[in-house]
Amino acid sequence: AQKITQTQPGMFVQEKEAVTLDCTYDTSDPSYGLFWYKQPSSGEMIFLIYQGSYDQQNATEGRYSLNFQKARKSANLVISASQLGDSAMYFCAMRENYGQNFVFGPGTRLSVLP
Amino acid sequence: EAGVVQSPRYKIIEKKQPVAFWCNPISGHNTLYWYRQNLGQGPELLIRYENEEAVDDSQLPKDRFSAERLKGVDSTLKIQPAELGDSAVYLCASSLDVRLGTEAFFGQGTRLTVV
Numbered sequence: 001a002q003k004i005t006q007t008q009p010g011m012f013v014q015e016k017e018a019v020t021l022d023c024t025y026d027t028s029d030p031s032y033g034l035f036w037y038k039q040p041s042s043g044e045m046i047f048l049i050y051q052g053s054y055d056q057q058n059a060t061e062g063r064y065s066l067n068f069q070k071a072r073k074s075a076n077l078v079i080s081a082s083q084l085g086d087s088a089m090y091f092c093a094m095r096e097n098y099g100q101n102f103v104f105g106p107g108t109r110l111s112v113l114p
Numbered sequence: 115e116a117g118v119v120q121s122p123r124y125k126i127i128e129k130k131q132p133v134a135f136w137c138n139p140i141s142g143h144n145t146l147y148w149y150r151q152n153l154g155q156g157p158e159l160l161i162r163y164e165n166e167e168a169v170d171d172s173q174l175p176k177d178r179f180s181a182e183r184l185k186g187v188d189s190t191l192k193i194q195p196a197e198l199g200d201s202a203v204y205l206c207a208s209s210l211d212v213r214l215g216t217e218a219f220f221g222q223g224t225r226l227t228v229v
Contacts, residue, residue, distance in 0.1 A: 102159070
């Protein structure tokens with residue numbers, strides 16, 4: 001069964017500093033994809049970054065990067081140079097090649113302090 | 115290009131009443147999802163459509179929930195009768211296909227309050 005764990009219910013970071021949001025996953029499917037979404041208070045889920053299980057390099061998208069450690073089954077999101085607008089809920093999600101659905105973790109609430 | 119559109123944004127109903135949510139996915143997206151998000155939790159899948167076919171409804175409480183996707187475009191999710199525990203945000207999402215790297219695009223959701 002799929003499972004996504006996000007052990008940090010809440011995180012604080014000072015503006016302009018970097019922050020790492022943790023995500024570990026569990027799957028027996030060798031082919032899978034990992035996604036991070038941001039959910040501001042408005043409610044819409046915004047796609048941030050994707051990492052495939054067979055990708056050799058860690059994904060990067062602007063200020064977002066994914067620290068993918070396959071052997072540890074972890075896919076941590078790194079946000080560099082935090083901005084006040086980064087304050088939101090962040091969800092890690094996985095999609096197995098077999099299941100094809102997006103399975104989400106419980107989320108981490110990030111608060112960026114001025 | 116318009117994103118995923120959901121309506122209504124908010125709905126308050128009394129328990130035992132019926133309620134329906136509507137979703138218009140991004141044009142050309144074959145896959146449509148309905149998720150339920152309880153307060154402080156991650157979204158949980160209710161049903162997934164490929165075109166007009168419901169390919170995964172294993173998590174849909176079929177005694178009171180129903181869904182349809184006419185002509186493989188718009189979709190409606192219905193609850194009848196609603197219970198207090200159904201209070202949640204109902205999210206609709208669509209994706210171009212089911213390839214691993216294809217992200218899902220979400221609507222703003224419908225916040226349901228059952229009183």
